Amino acid sequence: MPENRSFAIFQYTLYVMHMKIILAMDSFKGCITSGEAEKAAADALKVRYPEAEILSIPLSDGGDGWLEAYSDITPCTMLNVDCHDALMRPVTAQLAVDVSGTVIIESARACGLTLIEENSRRVLRATSYGVGELLAAALRSGAKEIVVGLGGSASSDCGLGMLLALKESFGEEVFNRIRTEVRITLASDVENPLYGPRGAAVVFGKQKGAGPEEIKMLDRRAETFARASLKRFGFDYSQNKGAGAAGGLGYAFMQYLGARMEWGSDILLNKASFDEKLRGASFVLTGEGSADSQTLMGKLPVRILHMARERGVPVHLIAGRLQEANKLLDAGFASVSSINPPDMPLAEALKPERAKKNIAVAMHSLPFNQQDVSA
Structure with missing residues (x-):
């Protein structure tokens, strides 16, 4: 023995x-x-x-920590950008530029929920405007490839704030310019549509501080915006997988800017050669x-x-x-x-x-x- x-x-x-x-x-x-x-x-x-x-x-699936995780896997240069948080308070966020010239954005660095004190969260006021400012900075740098991490947002504005910031920076023609000249990949772990029983407000509104009536209001706003956008473009991405990501930012990116959605975790796992490891x-x-x-x-x-x-x-x-x-x-x-x-x-x-x-x-x-x- x-x-x-x-x-x-x-x-x-x-x-x-x-x-x-x-x-x-x-x-x-x-x-x-x-x-x-x-x-x-x-x-x-x-x-x-x-x-x-x-x-x-x-690693990261697109939310908090996306920028850091991406730059840990792929060497990047960091750029500081003065922008605004979800309550339009001035903040300094960062963009990353990898060796291929691709610009990496973490939306939570501008409109993240963790940037807002719990007793200050006002989801009806919260805006994605700062994400538009980050995008504008990326465009000014000459970016043709942009990867955006979505998640952890304090806003549920369907990306309207982001679109406004872009329009104020470059004019109405910026949307067509981005659709035709820039490739945007969205990194997210969310498959929810923009509105409805599984929409952005209904599923994620409570964690952003929204009460029952506010959730109903946000959901109605999202549906109204989607119907107006359908009339404008002749197509509707509001029910696409990921449209409800980051309070509807996913929808604005896909509908207005021609972005495509991928699993954020898969992007980094592939870059890290995880399967081989x-x-x-x-x-x-x-x-x-x-x-x-x-x-x-x-x-x-x-x-x-x-x-x-x-x-x-x-x-x-x-x-x-x-x-x-x-x-x-x-x-x-x-x-x-x-x-x-x-x-x-x-x-x-x-x-x-x-x-x-x-x-x-x-x-x-x-x-x-x-x-x-x-x-």
């Missing part, structure tokens, strides 16, 4: 020495970036598995701020899950807030867990240093096992 035990220990040691762990997380919105989350996890995993190879791939991986650790059944509707963790399962690689999921764990496990995650103790106040959990410590603690208790390890 001692010999068998010694052999088992020897075999497990060989397994651990050949471990390859991939960290592929989204940001924990309003708390820490994907890079910060992965560093906290990596530092703890190095203690648990000192011989393991750990690959860190900070999965070869020989023991397991993947992914994460996001809040995980529930909506995670399965195309958010970054489930996109990672689908790619990893094709390679037979287990995927573990951590989150700041976890609900409907059984549905996530049924979908195929090897484990799902919250990094926060159940009795921890939200205000404490959202402190960056606390979140990093909680991730580190989670790394020592997650149920990684020999089945996650391939020699």
